[in-house]
Amino acid sequence: MNKDEVQKRVVNVVCQVLGVDADLVEPDSHFVFDLGAESTQSVELVAAFEAEFGIEMDDEAALNVETVGGAIEFISEIVD
């Protein structure tokens, strides 16, 4: 899966879980500061990414990812 595909699907998940419009979501968007993610939503995001990509992520490492771009990189490394 190429990175563009990963990005597209990550943005989709973010919009669904956080309830934000896609035009607000950039690679350097910070989940909390730019997109308003609450602490419970961070956990939901991890679960949603796992479901979307059919992967398992290390919870602690995943919860330390703070930006959309960081999530794209993190997931890309797993799916590659």
Next chain:
Amino acid sequence: MAATSTKVAQPKDRQSTTHRHPLESTFNPKSIAVVGVTPTPGTVPYDIFYNILTSGYKGTVYPVAPGKRSICAVRAYRYVIDIEDDVDQAVIVFPANVVERALKQCGEKGIKSVIVISAGFREVGPKGTQREQRLKEICAEYGISMIGPNCLGVINTDPAVRLNASFARKMPDAGRIAFLSQSGALCTAVLDYAREKGIGFSKFVSFGNKAGVTEIELFDYLHQDEQTDVILLYLEELRNGRALIEAARRITRGDRAKPILAIKSGRTPQGADAAASHTGSLAGEDAVCDAVFQEAGIIRIGSIEDLFNSAIMYGYEPMPSGDRLAIVTNAGGPGVMAVDSAVRAGLAIPHFAESTTAALRASLPETANLKNPVDVIGDARADRYMAALKAVLDDPNVDQALVILTPQSMTDIDSIARGVVRIHKEATKPIACSFMGATDVTSGVHLLQAAHIPHYILPEWACEAMASVQEIRRWRQQLIGKPERLQVDRAAVQKILDGAGAGYLNEDQALAVLEAYGLPVPTHKLCPTAEEAVAFAEQTGYPVVLRVVSPQVVHKSEVKGVILNLADADAVRGAFDRMYRHVAEVMPEAEIHGLLVRGMIPDGYEIILGAKRDPSFGPTLMFGLGGIYVGLFKDVTFGLAPIDRATAARMVSQVKAHQLLEGARGGAQADINDIQECLIKVGQLIDDFDRIVELDVNPLIVGPAEIGNAVADVRIRLSE
């Protein structure tokens, strides 16, 4: 329930912006941005926004909630910099890892007052400390006054503002008491407690980690705040003792004096030294805090209950002219107990004037007790109570009154309460009540509370509260002198210090330092040989003492480095050789400079004069019972150097052992004046020389006045 106390000031015109206090925007913001709001009720970010919105806030509030169009039907903004209007204050509720970004945007927007509610800073460890440091740097860059981080928030009950920028459950009633706390969790308990007691607040501030605004800046604001009569403080750490003293003194004395009552708990970053000196080990943070509070005029209180008990006594009632208390009771037992409590608390129980006794006789039954405490007898109703209360308040020998009620079957509790309320309205002397019990007295107690008459379940609590007010009164009358500077030889000490490296001075050098500052040092000589020792002993007179002098020997007794009572030349020679051999054997690395020879000091009381340079408080003095008992009894007091004569007198008189010095039990009276002067000089010494970090004179042997005092041992430690 709104405050109705006659002490409530009418709202006045706000100050012009050219004379705005730096914290005006903190307490009276015209507009607030809550940065990091979420739409989920029950979360801190939501609840704070909701509280501001629903507390009756008179300004404008903007929620900053990324990704949300509105919160509670109020238009939301993605970033604080998106708000078109000027914003007076920001309340940041984001998680710690993004607070820095939010704060920077607040600075870019020109917001000068910020409250950071978020936890996750210095209190969580090194990573949090670094985060907090960055916040400080941003505040310095943009000139922001920051409350927090890690705090509950700020409340202002002024009807013109009505601000609840906190996540406390409810807005408290308006009142005249300001409460400042370093613990946010405690704040919520205090608010609930105060609500139950009918106590209102003017301002309520949880200042958390105090990375920006500290209690010192808050004192300054509250001093000029017309809504506040008394300041309550809960502190966990005391950083800058000197600045606190200056700020507190400005408030607690002089124009518009307001008392500060404080609870202090917890530990400072710099705890007590595990020092070789007694002063270092005894001058722990808590003991020195007592000294700081005393010098600042801050009344230290032991519990939250006592804090409020004292606050309402001061806040609701006029300042008494003196300490004389009249008690009116319908039960003899509680009356006598109240007398005991009053006397223990330092209050006086006066005899009544003839006119008072006559007035009481005319209105009370024969079985009543007309002396103080006035016992109106168990079947008394409102008429007897009011007659007695009026009579005692009119007595020129009485400064304040305590009304005790026990609920007998015929006691008309509510009528008595209403009667007290009526008299209280016209009274110029303070009145407190103790309606003893829990259920039958409830409605009467509520009547008293609604009229802001101090009420206490037990008479002893009333007495303790009145005693606190006496402490405030005495502090305001106390003369504060300038530190006393006595004639000393600074140059001689400077010369000794210039020749010494870091660590302990040799005893002969340390004695020379004390001698230069006029302390009573006995004649002595450092002798490198036995013959020199004998020659000096012959000259001084026997018996003499030998003491080893070596930079490596700090505790002489551990190496048998002190021999007393040497009566002749042979004894001196023998002891000299023995000591040299023994020290060399048990401590081969010790470089022995010689043995100090001096005359035996006559027996006397052993006291300790200590000084220590504390990282938080600066030069600190200690005085107390010394010698081998200092660590056992810890009968010591503290002050901040340099001191004036009054402080020296206080320090000496506050130790239990001072009675011995004054000639108790047939003992000889010591020269107390000289002891006070020695204490002043030790304070002057550590204040004059930054390199002195610790100084122990232990013991100073105190003899009868005609013989005088003498330094028997001294240790002085220098820094680089």
